Amino acid sequence: MMSLLIVDDEPYTADGLRGMLAEREELGLELYVAYSAEEALQRLRRMRVDIVLSDIRMPGMSGLELHEWLRSRWPRCKVIFLTGYGDIANVQQALRGGSVDYILKTEGDEAIVKAVRGAIVKLEEELRGERIMIQAKEQMRQELALLRREWFARMAEASGPLTARDRTRFAELELPLTPDGPVQLVLGRVDRWDPDAGPSDRRLMINAIQNIACEYFSPVSLLALPVGDSRFVWLIQPGTGAWPETLIFVNGMLDRVQRTIGQLLKLPVSLVTTGTACDWERLPDDYRTVKQMMLMGYGDEQEMLMTGCGDKPPAATEGRSDGLSPAQAAELELALDSGLADDFAARLDEIFAALPARYALFAQAYYGAAVLLLGQIDRLGDEGAGFDDVAERLTELGRHASRDEAVQCLKDTARLLAARRTALLGERTHRVIRMLNQHIAEHLDSDLSLEALAGVVYLNPSYLSTLYKQSTGHNLSDYIAEMRMDKARTLLAQPQLRIHEIAPRVGFGAPAYFTRFFKKHAGLTPQEYRGQLPQE
Template sequence: MRLYRLLIVDDEPYTVDGLYEFLQEADLPEIEMYKAYSAEEALQRLDRAKFDLVISDIRMPGMNGLQLQKKIKARWPACRVIFLTGINDADYVREALREGSADYLLKTEGDEPILAAIRKAIGELERELMNERVLTMAEARLREALPALRNDWFRRLLQYGIEENGLSQTKLDELECPLQAKLPVLLIVGRVDRWPTVLSATDRSLLMYAIENVVQEHFEPIASQWIAVDESYFTLLAQPRTRVESEEGGLDGPDDSPRWERAVRFAQGALDTVQTACARLLKLSVSVVCGREPIDWVDLTERSSSMRNALVVGVGDGNSMMLLNGGSAGERATRERDEAAAARRKERFGNALENGDSIAAREALEDWFQGAETYPLYVEAYYAAANRLLRLANRWGVSERPGAGFRLEELMNIRAHPSREEAILFLQETADRLIRDKRATQQDRAHCIVDKVNRIIRERMQEDVSLTALADAVYLNPTYLSMLYKQVTGANISEIIVQLRLERAKELLADSRYKIHEVAAAIGFDNAGYFARFFRKHAGVGPQEYRNQSSV
């Protein structure tokens, strides 16, 4: 169960302080409590941090509890408000519940109903994390993000191939793509030949979206998937829309010549119309290269690269081109396939470094160099890996720290390593050192934060040492600070606050110059009676008894 924040609001200090002390000693889930002696003070706290629960009086000078409730809901809609009041008025009850109050209790009802109301509100908050409304909202947001997720997935598919991305009908259905995984695809690559210089990046994105709409409108008779590759290039994958079952029970394939021939002819004619529409409506010159026949999904990476190169080389003045590409295999296709594989290996190595995974980084390097079979490829792979390591070392500040063991001269000199094996081993060891250094730095920072938090608690014990105040002091989110502190020390911050307060109280009680109420104030207690209960609970004896024992 997560940590909850509770705010007690009343214009009567006695009520606030008494309830605060009672709840501090009650058997409740982990709650961080705060006090406010007016609605205005409550709003100041609500503006600084998120609260989960508010216990408030209704009749207060200036702003009453019902007005405060509306402002709470505007700031933190999920916050539960419990009214604790001396007013037994049915109209107030109805209005409070109508505005979303979690509960309405009379001050004369005693302590147990208050605890029950808090536990009930916490239960509602816990259930809300997984209720249907939250799931529905998440689903709606996912649907809003689906076009971007789909485009990103297909863009990676074009860049790295189906082995890296994985291809299945289930995945296509999840992305709401109309294509069939078991059928080949017709590949089309397009380009905006030249953007007007006055256009901003936003204007270009809008126009690319307009081109997508034009394409989709004219390709409606066949199944297609648009992919925005970058600012100027796009790709279109197409298939005949009808699915036909063969006698063997499988989906029809590329040998279904009549259907595919019609689809290719249709695509070529539709592309001609698209070019005309873009020129007239959008004032943009668009070039396209269309495959002559369907290809397997596995060939998309190398074929899309070769078709893009065809647009780069061009024909004539390079504007409004309509090229047909049969997708010849050969040395160029092999080279492009090797480049795609190298890009995948390079990304694996970079991801392993970022994630601090030494084993994965070593494996990625070995795999990367296995593909570098010639000396030029070996040199290219070495310096690409070395540059990645150097970039991370600079970003993490490793190369600047004394004793880091970062041998820059060797890293950027391939001849410093007599053999291929020694070069790979050196890169692996450098990656290990980088990851170890980063991990040690993170741990050092975590320990520094814990030490600072402990110092703040000791120095400001008589002030606000709540989790929120401590988090503000070290520039962290309160929830993350709580988690980090427990990771480093094995204890909750609340436990350490109790421990340090108890230690300081014992020190002061051992000095007879300090009165009991002065000791209480010095460690952050407004009420000597509450301090006495706190001390007895954690020390086993009362403050005066402890002082008497210490003086013996």
């Protein structure tokens, strides 16, 4: 779904345009309204918009000045100007800067719809034209890529300020980042691979994902690194802008990047960031946080997009992996983080089968795996209630009658954790839906745009829309419309209230827009509906 922002200082015109475009459901637009260019800027600083439909002459900042701002911040945004004959020369100059179209105010609704369709087509053509996967090649020498991955692994576990040696590594590894400023961390995950995709196919796809990220984040400094078979990280710093603008740009662009990956590569990916920047010495904390956000997500964990902590995950104690090699510990932890209890069990079998018969080595490997499981239990925080007995059994190897029984205890614990995690995902999702429905019921007279609702529950707007449909079977916009219609019918049954008094109580600034909305859903105008009600 693409988003369109209407900018006009005349509320009647702006609301009328929104109502007209809302009726064109085939356009598939998420619609927003701003009653001045300054108000539009406030919204654009918080969210990404695909198309702007703007008047030119407005008090304060003009539509042309708004266009110049858009060119520097959102270069992919398409602008359609509403203009009079006297402004055509200025508009033609703006068109050379990348705007899509202009419409004379006398041309009517069909001309506006045609221009909007043209903007949508152009955006879709640009998307299809970016066949980045075809150009996905090795972007760096294999040795440099490996060194960079090792560098990140060390930075993600380091403690304290950067050392002099740490600083020199930035230049040695040709990192597009500076050690002297904060960094924003984004963690990504391919949620599901094609069953026929082999290791080389997966590496190619990860490279293609990184290429897409580099394309969309070209205005900022980005280092993209794989951190496993299905995971990757993006480390980001400002380009020429300041941090506030960079955070807005990055957090707003993640939705587009995720959708492009899905459309071009046919891969569902999840992207998670705290939405803030941190000093390098705090990078390990941020990395633990985003891993925890990924672990404790919502819904079915497909294509999650989280740009803030929301319900901040409980503090976790990082488990050690004594008795296991770093590679073995990483593989086991990845299986646990992904909820893949069967993979965890299979890897355990391989590890213990390869061990010499000495009990001391078995005990070390057992406790190494047990510590990883205890770390997972600890991350559940208060939601891990009921695991105390399980944790106690894990820490007492001598309680098990045999080695096979001890290994089975590890496997059973992994399965219990996976089941608990699945249950918690459902509980969190239901909690979000309840919170959202309650907010809607209590604020029918307020802004219930996708962006505003996403701010209530700390989720990305696009992801929230998908999560709501996935969880309830209904579109969020349909639920809001149903609630507004229910309240409108209740208010229309009160004869002392006039139509223009009812409209703002159900979220419509213009009575004409309310009338159009009501007739669309009820088949009658509000006045006609009221006329059919029994008279007291």
